[in-house]
Amino acid sequence: MLNTAVLGTGLLALDLVERIRNSPHLHCGLVVGRAHDSTGLIKAAAMGCATASGGVAALTDVEETFDIVFDVTNAFAHPEHAARLADAGATVINLTPANTGTLIVPAVNGEQAAAHQHISLASCGGQTSIPVLHAIAQHYVPTHVEMVATAATMSVGRASRLNLDEYIETTQSAIRHFTRAGTAKTMLNISPASPPPRFRSAMTLVAPGAEAEPARTIVDSVAETMRSFVPGFHVASCTVAGDTIRVAVEVTATRTTMPVYAGNLEVISAAAIHAAEQHAVTRTSAVKENAR
Known part of the structure; x- marks a missing residue:
C-alpha cells in the first residue's frame, strides 16, 4: 500500500480521507491543516487518522515518508507546495485550479497517471465536461467550445471562491x-438557489458536420464510462442544431459524506483517487516483476 497524506481539511479533503481508508491500495498516513483546532482536523482524527497542523511544513519536517500527497488547498499556495513536496520525493496530486502538473482525466487518459509525479486534475468542471468534449472531438473537429458549470453555493468553499479566475x-x-x-x-455560476441545485455542466460545441x-451515442457511451467511478453522472440533454452540439450533464453526489448537490466535489475526488490507485497498482506490479 502507498502511504498518502491529505493537505487540506475541507469537505473535499474529508471525502478523500474516507476514500483512502476504503482503498485496498492506499493508506492515510497524515491529514494536515493550518490550525490544530480546525473542524476538519477534528473530524479526520475522529475517523482514525493521524493529524497535524502547520500546513505543508508538517509534511516536509517529519521523518515519515509519503508516496502521494493530495493538495486540497488553493491555487496560490500550490506551486510552493509542489516544489517542496517534489524535493521530498512525493507524487503530488493537485486538486486546486493551479495550472501546473500533467493534466489527468480518468475517462480520457487515466492510464497515464502512474507515469507522472505532478498531476493536475484541472477543476471539477473540467473533470465533468472534458470526457464528453474529448469524445465528441474524436469524431468531429470543433472550432469553438463553451462550458458553463453551475454549482450550489454551499458546495463552493472559501478557497474556491478566491480562485475563480484560476478556475x-x-x-x-x-x-x-x-x-x-x-x-x-468557460464560466462558473455559483447558485444560491434553495433547494441547492445539483452540479451541472452545460456544453456547446461548434462542430461542422x-x-x-x-x-x-457518443455522449451516452461516455456517461456509462463515467458512472463506473462517479455513479451520479447523468446526461440531462443532448441536441444538435446545424453545426452546433449542446450537451448538459448533471452530477449527483452519492457519497455518505457528501450532500447530494455536491457533485462537483465528488467528481474531482473520484478522479484523485483513481490517479493515486494507478500509481499504487503500477508500483505493486513493478515490485512483483522485479521479484521474479
Missing part, C-alpha cells in the same frame, strides 16, 4: 488541450 483559465486551457478546439470559453444520432 476559469485552467479549465479553458484543459478543454483546449483535450479537444484541440480553436477557442474555448455534426449529426444528432451519432452525437447522442
Whole structure:
C-alpha cells in the first residue's frame, strides 16, 4: 500500500480521507491543516487518522515518508507546495485550479497517471465536461467550445471562491488541450438557489458536420464510462442544431459524506483517487516483476 497524506481539511479533503481508508491500495498516513483546532482536523482524527497542523511544513519536517500527497488547498499556495513536496520525493496530486502538473482525466487518459509525479486534475468542471468534449472531438473537429458549470453555493468553499479566475483559465486551457478546439470559453455560476441545485455542466460545441444520432451515442457511451467511478453522472440533454452540439450533464453526489448537490466535489475526488490507485497498482506490479 502507498502511504498518502491529505493537505487540506475541507469537505473535499474529508471525502478523500474516507476514500483512502476504503482503498485496498492506499493508506492515510497524515491529514494536515493550518490550525490544530480546525473542524476538519477534528473530524479526520475522529475517523482514525493521524493529524497535524502547520500546513505543508508538517509534511516536509517529519521523518515519515509519503508516496502521494493530495493538495486540497488553493491555487496560490500550490506551486510552493509542489516544489517542496517534489524535493521530498512525493507524487503530488493537485486538486486546486493551479495550472501546473500533467493534466489527468480518468475517462480520457487515466492510464497515464502512474507515469507522472505532478498531476493536475484541472477543476471539477473540467473533470465533468472534458470526457464528453474529448469524445465528441474524436469524431468531429470543433472550432469553438463553451462550458458553463453551475454549482450550489454551499458546495463552493472559501478557497474556491478566491480562485475563480484560476478556475476559469485552467479549465479553458484543459478543454483546449483535450479537444484541440480553436477557442474555448468557460464560466462558473455559483447558485444560491434553495433547494441547492445539483452540479451541472452545460456544453456547446461548434462542430461542422455534426449529426444528432451519432452525437447522442457518443455522449451516452461516455456517461456509462463515467458512472463506473462517479455513479451520479447523468446526461440531462443532448441536441444538435446545424453545426452546433449542446450537451448538459448533471452530477449527483452519492457519497455518505457528501450532500447530494455536491457533485462537483465528488467528481474531482473520484478522479484523485483513481490517479493515486494507478500509481499504487503500477508500483505493486513493478515490485512483483522485479521479484521474479
